Amino acid sequence: MVPVDYYVVLSAILFTIGALGVLSRRNPLIIFMSIELMLNAANLAFVAFASVYETFSGQIFVFFVIAVAAAEVAVGLALIVEIFKTKKNINIDEMNSLKG
Amino acid sequence: MSSDLIVFLVLSLVAIATALGMLFSQNAVYSALFLVLNFVTVAIFYLLLGAPFIAMAQITVYAGAIMVLFLFVIMLLGAESLAPTNSLPWQKPMAILLSVILGVEAVYLLLNRAGSNLAVAAPDASLNSMDSLREMAMSLFNNFLLPFEVTSILLLVAMMGAIVLTRQEKEAK
Numbered sequence: 001m002v003p004v005d006y007y008v009v010l011s012a013i014l015f016t017i018g019a020l021g022v023l024s025r026r027n028p029l030i031i032f033m034s035i036e037l038m039l040n041a042a043n044l045a046f047v048a049f050a051s052v053y054e055t056f057s058g059q060i061f062v063f064f065v066i067a068v069a070a071a072e073v074a075v076g077l078a079l080i081v082e083i084f085k086t087k088k089n090i091n092i093d094e095m096n097s098l099k100g
Numbered sequence: 101m102s103s104d105l106i107v108f109l110v111l112s113l114v115a116i117a118t119a120l121g122m123l124f125s126q127n128a129v130y131s132a133l134f135l136v137l138n139f140v141t142v143a144i145f146y147l148l149l150g151a152p153f154i155a156m157a158q159i160t161v162y163a164g165a166i167m168v169l170f171l172f173v174i175m176l177l178g179a180e181s182l183a184p185t186n187s188l189p190w191q192k193p194m195a196i197l198l199s200v201i202l203g204v205e206a207v208y209l210l211l212n213r214a215g216s217n218l219a220v221a222a223p224d225a226s227l228n229s230m231d232s233l234r235e236m237a238m239s240l241f242n243n244f245l246l247p248f249e250v251t252s253i254l255l256l257v258a259m260m261g262a263i264v265l266t267r268q269e270k271e272a273k
Contacts, residue, residue, distance in 0.1 A: 001102060001219040001221060002219060003217075003218075003220075004216060004219060004220055005216070007145070009211070016199050016200075019202055023191075023199060027128055027179060033132065033170065036135065040142050044142055047149050051223075052216070052219075056239040059153070060240050062154050064251055066157055066161050069162070069166065070258075073166050073170070074259065074261075075262055077169055078265040082266070090177060090179055
């Protein structure tokens with residue numbers, strides 16, 4: 001028996017690490033990975049509560065989150081590749097104009 | 101101390117260590133590999149929580165498809181490590197301070213407001229049977245049919261978006 005609070009705390013810690021990654025790293029790919037980490041932390045809390053309350057709704061919501069994350073990554077990485085093609089650089093500090 | 105709790109504590113150490121490894125690696129390829137390990141650890145948590153279908157979806161979609169895409173793009177762009185730029189010298193300490201505040205507040209509030217005395221029971225063998233999966237599918241296709249269809253449209257739009265974004269370059273040549 002593991003108290004559900006432990007899962008919630010673990011999820012909060014993982015989310016915080018992801019937020020720290022978004023705030024402190026300058027590589028857009030690592031910022032993207034940190035966003036995935038935050039989505040995963042939220043999923044973990046969803047599944048933990050779904051398991052405690054013995055309902056499938058939480059698991060199905062996680063299923064949708066995974067699908068949305070896959071769509072987000074496909075478009076986001078295509079955008080990063082496109083920015084690299086126009087700017088020859090993907091440092092986040094240099095992405096300061098809308099016009100390539 | 102039950103065996104579940106020991107497994108949980110060891111796995112959570114691995115999860116936090118790999119998340120920090122992802123954060124602090126200078127090489128983006130190492131970050132991606134740490135993140136794969138983190139996703140696998142979270143998948144094992146899902147197994148502990150009695151959600152085998154989600155665990156397998158996590159491994160195939162996240163650790164499989166998404167991270168392969170990430171590794172592919174990192175190697176395509178040669179973005180393993182970027183030269184450090186210091187446009188804002190106080191940014192890193194500020195980021196650490198703010199995220200520590202966020203973490204403390206999140207843990208405090210979650211335990212106070214969402215915290216419960218409930219415990220996750222060890223999943224019984226019936227969760228690994230076809231009946232459990234069938235029950236979940238019934239719920240998915242009855243109660244959540246509209247979100248399911250919307251998700252399929254979202255994936256179609258994302259696919260078209262990725263194709264359009266990479267096609268423009270060819271036409272410009």
